[in-house]
Amino acid sequence: MQLYSIRKKIWAVKGKEQEEAKKQFMEGLKTLEGEIGEKAYFGVEEFGFVDSALVPITFWFYTYDTCGSLSIGTECPKLVEWAKRCMEKVSVSMLLPHPRKIYDFVLHFRKTHGLE
Incomplete structure (x- = not known):
């Protein structure tokens, strides 16, 4: 899956490049959505390795939606x-930045690179 790349x-x-990336990204998210199904977490009913590998991308959802x-x-x-359940875990919420900080970083990047 190419979500991270x-x-x-x-x-x-x-x-055009952004539109293609958005399409591929959403396809990847829909694949993950199919995998999570009705389970609380990926693979098992407890937070595990796959969840810890994927949860950082969820802190970017606000930025992806907005930009x-x-x-x-x-x-x-x-x-x-699933992302909300993951964020209820102290080990997740304390380690990753607030989505608004990520968005602020991206806004600064876009302005300094002439994308706004």
Whole structure:
């Protein structure tokens, strides 16, 4: 899955390249949504390795939605619910930055690189 390799293109480029990245990214998220299904976490009913590997991308959802005009919550509601369960864990919420800080960083990047 190419989620990690294409996600920057959602906020760091414009035009056709961004549109293709958004399409690929959403396809990847929908695949994950299918895998989580009705389970609380990936693979098992407890937070595990796959969850810890994937949860950092969820802190970027606000930025992807805002900068990429995506609607992750609408397109992938089960994945968003999974992310909320993960963020209830102190080990997750204390380690990763607040989504607003990520968005502020991206806004600064976009302005300094002439993307705004």
